[in-house]
Amino acid sequence: xxxxxxxxxxxxxxxxxxxxxxxxxxxxxxxxxxxxxxxxxxxxxxxxxxxxxxxxxxxxxxxxxxxxxxxxxxxxxxxxxxxxxxxxxxxxxxxxxxxxxxxxxxxxxxxxxxxxxxxxxxxxxxxxxxxxxxxxxxxxxxxxxxxxxxxxxxxxxxxxxxxxxxxxxxxxxxxxxxxxxxxxxxxxxxxxxxxxxxxxxxxxxxxxxxxx
Numbered sequence: 430x431x432x433x434x435x436x437x438x439x440x441x442x443x444x445x446x447x448x449x450x451x452x453x454x455x456x457x458x459x460x461x462x463x464x465x466x467x468x469x470x471x472x473x474x475x476x477x478x479x480x481x482x483x484x485x486x487x488x489x490x491x492x493x494x495x496x497x498x499x500x501x502x503x504x505x506x507x508x509x510x511x512x513x514x515x516x517x518x519x520x521x522x523x524x525x526x527x528x529x530x531x532x533x534x535x536x537x538x539x540x541x542x543x544x545x546x547x548x549x550x551x552x553x554x555x556x557x558x559x560x561x562x563x564x565x566x567x568x569x570x571x572x573x574x575x576x577x578x579x580x581x582x583x584x585x586x587x588x589x590x591x592x593x594x595x596x597x598x599x600x601x602x603x604x605x606x607x608x609x610x611x612x613x614x615x616x617x618x619x620x621x622x623x624x625x626x627x628x629x630x631x632x633x634x635x636x637x638x639x640x641x
Contacts, residue, residue, distance in 0.1 A: 431458035431615040434510035436501075436518035437465045441472020443516040443537060446604035447611060448479045456608060457615030462508045464501070466520055482508075488520065498526040505530075512614055515569065516607075524571045532621040534569040535614070537607045539599050541565060541581055541636075546574035551592040551599065562586050562595055564603045565637065566610040568621045577626040578637035579619060582606045 433456075435444050444463060450456040463476035468485045476483045484504055491497040497520075505513060515536040527534070540550040542565040554562040563583040570576035582602035586595055613619035618629050626633040 431511040432461045432509060433458045433512045433514055433611065433615070434505055434508050435460055435463045435472075435476075435514045435516050437463060437470055437472040437516050438467050438519040439470050439472060439517050441470065441475045441516065442600060443603055443607050444472045445475050446608050447514065447516070448475065448481070450608040450612070452479070455612065457612045458512065461510060464504055466518070472516070494521070494523050495525070498523045502526055502529060512611065514607075514611060521573060522569070527569055527571050530569070532568065533614075535566060535579070535607075535610060536569050536574070536576070537564055537566050537603055538574045539564050539596070539603070540574075541583065542567060542574060542578055543635075549592075551595040554586060555590060555592065555595065559586055562599060564599050564606065566606055567637075568626060570624070577621060577624060577633070578635060579610050579613075579626045579628070579633065580606050580637045 435447065437444055447456060448460055451460055460481050462482040463472060464484045464486060465473055466486055466488050468487065473483045486501055486504060488497055511533065513530050513534040541563045545553050561583050563581055565581045566579045568576040584598040584602060613628060620627045626637065628638055
C-alpha cells in the first residue's frame with residue numbers, strides 16, 4: 430500500500446475525492462497526512478474527519494521561500510510518502526524542493542495544459558472565446574504548471590457561461606481524473622522517465638493519456 434501525502438491551501442475538494450476513493454479501496458494507497466500553509470483551510474477538517482494526520486505550516490513564519498520549503502520538506506519526509514499530491518496548494522515551490530520529489534509529485538491544474546498556466550484559467554478561457562476548457566494532471570517539475578501531462582479531461586464552454594459555472598464543470602472532472610492518476614501511480618503503472626510521463630511502460634503524448 431503506497432503512502433500518499435497531500436498538500437492543500439483551501440477547500441480541499443480534490444482531497445475529498447482522494448479520501449473517498451481510498452476509503453472505498455480504489456486508490457491503491459493510503460493518505461497518511463495532509464499539510465496546509467493555511468490554518469483555516471477547510472480541507473484540514475476533511476482530513477481530520479477521515480482520521481488522517483494534519484499539520485499547518487504558515488508561510489508568514491518564514492523569512493523566504495527557501496526556508497519555508499526546507500521546513501516543508503522536513504515535515505513531508507517525516508511521513509516517508511511514496512507520492513506527494515498537490516491539491517490546491519497555492520505556493521510556488523522552489524527548484525530544490527521539486528527536484529527532491531522528482532517523479533513522485535503530482536499536481537492538477539484547471540486548464541488544458543500547456544494553455545493557461547498560472548491563475549484565473551477559467552476567465553482566460555472565456556475571454557479567449559474557447560469552446561472547450563478542462564483540467565490536466567501532471568508531474569511537477571521546475572517549470573510552473575509545465576511538467577509532463579498524464580491525463581486531461583475536457584468540458585464545453587457555452588456562450589452564457591461565467592468563470593463560476595465553468596469552474597463547477599471543471600471540478601466534476603478534476604474529482605474523476607485525479608484519483609485515477611494517483612491510482613495508476615500507486616499500482617506501479619505510472620512513472621516519469623526522461624522528462625516524460627509513461628503509462629504501462631509506454632511514453633504518453635504531450636496531452637497525456639487519451640484512452641477511455
